[in-house]
Amino acid sequence: MTGPDRRGLILGGLLGGLAGGAAPGLGGRAMAQQPGRLPGPLEEMAHSDNILWNGVTLTPQGRIFVALPNWIGPAAGAGEVGRDGALRPFPGNGWNRWAPGGDPAKALVSVNAVRVNPAGDELWVVDSGAPLGGQRLPGGSKLVVFDIASGEAKAVHSLDQVLDDPRAAPNDIRFHGGHAYVSESGVGSIVMLDLASGRLRRLLVRHPLLVMDPQRTVQIDGRVVRTASGAPFGTNANQLEVSPDGRWFYIQPLNGGMARIETRYLTDPAVEPGQLAEQLRPWVDTPALSGSAIDADGNLYLNAVNDRSIRRVSPEGRMETIFVDPRLRWADAPWLTLDGWLWLPIAQLGWTPMLNGGESRLEWPTRLYRLRVRGA
Template identity: 30%
Template sequence: MKPMLPIEHYFGKLELVHSFYGAMPTGVSVSETGRIFICFPRWGDDVTFTVAEIVEDRLQPYPSIETNLANPWNITMSFISVQSVFADGRGTLWVLDTAAPNSTEPIKGGAKLVAVDLKTNTISKVYTFTEDVVLPTTYLNDVRFDFRVGQAGFAYITDSSSKGPGAIIVVDLANGNAFRRLNGANSTSPDPYFIPKVEGKILMNRNKDSSTSPFRVASDGIAISPDGKLLFFCPLSSRHLYSIPTERIRDRTISDMDLRYHVRYWGEKGASDGMVTDAKGIVYAGDYENNSIRKIFPNGSMETIAHEPGILWPDTFSIGPDQYLYVIVNQLHRQASYHYGKDLRQKPYSLLRMKIDELPAPTFS
């Protein structure tokens, strides 16, 4: 009889909130009233609606099915392929539309940041981008807000390009003026020495024609401190965490070359997709190589709070008013593009949560 061998220790109490048997989700956001919103980018799955709300455990297109039907005659008022949603805590759901189905070049004029009024469930504002901000290689990934600066606040968006320069896109919400910062900087670029390993295997692009290439994705995860003064960010193809004072990144008198000297390196936190900050300034991030969730304290120390085999690619995080940390788990690494055209994902995908007893970082005073 063979002896029982020691096995890996798993921990962290995660609860299932919702199972997805259709398209693969990437984003989640929980509003100040507890409403849960999900997005499904058009990456090849059959996506009926790219933004949804979970209502009584069912997915409903949000804010309407009509808005979710990409309209080539009115692309600014219809969703094309949404990568991220963010409830700002003051009655607005922000929708980040890549306008890049299947991660192709963004449809001209289609990339946008959309404000949806949660009381009326209607679009209240649309911000589009010029061609020097959204490049042919741009992939708008995630967004954070601070309404305490400027006349109407600022938004910070990661460009997670896999074919061009990464960057942080800064948007003045008062007038819609947007500009790229840290364009192609080391801190927003893939780590050239990074070799991701997920489920014990090297993750790389493996095409149907048997050709391969490294997994290289630029700045992706983003989070902001509770006072709005510090922006955290990380490339997807990296284990490193960086931050920069928001006052510096908004200051266009500082050249991009000089701006790099204002970036702080926090060390290795693991390879992360999404990130989020709580009201005490703790950053929560996934570690997709190790099926884990980690938190980074303001003093730089780190702690793993969940580690279990079911955390198969922790994507986006959100903190709800119920003081739970919500996370989308979507098996992103099992997509066909990484396995010679064979889709290895197993449904359902999941929305999980765990109690952290903390509220989300505020976006306003």
């Protein structure tokens, strides 16, 4: 693509570029139990004056990809932050230019997540296929697999065959072994993809532990976040992780309360639905979360919405607050690098017009931070 596209996604430097540091006078607070200098401080890696991002993922070589949701209008769906600091659509062709009337099977309609695969050579994009304020379009819900080197779409896994409810909304994705795990937050379920065969299965539909409890409210500065209808905001099955050894699968509604199940029950098609449902059990009483990551030792890092904090949960289920900062305005789907940097895209979902009675409470620019949470 040459020149800026019609939605202004080439930002001419992102002003902050990839160097930047924490803003003076706004330093975060590392909790007392942390040894030495960890975690913190927040380091600004990029910022945007007009585009929201709600997910970030990095290649082993340091290429930075972000998810670009359509929360405030048409969006390219996926982008790359270059070494010059500019945000450009990825792959930079028709995939980034969906418009009403276009083929939703051949463009990114409404992206919820981007994720580099374990080999580091593919970018997986989770597309809910639902335009802002609308229902999923036929062919729109899909997993698109891009070759990172060429930008070519290597595969498109349509989710229509397993998502038969118009309210279903694919949300996020993780990999382990020969499977991809997708959270479905509209109804509350898990979608499994066999990477070898391409076979899809949908599991644990409307399981009580995957459905949000409206009494567990999402709050911003003490105010309950509400939808346009006035109902408390939240989503069903949302954050998900797989333990490094592949034994445990963790999942929770956005509003809180994390459950887990051994992956052997999910990956075995012979397990009966009733037995599967019994194996998903409560694990940690987590708060409302906007994102999660897991390290090589099995520690979970959780972005807590209500108090703008980072929580850490040990493999044994012990939860502690390790960092608090007012700049974490809905820090969404993060990425944890092998050398201990937690990348945090500030999504500001709770400040968008759709959750504020049509009024924008967004603060610009919105930023992409990183935070050291582990030693190298």
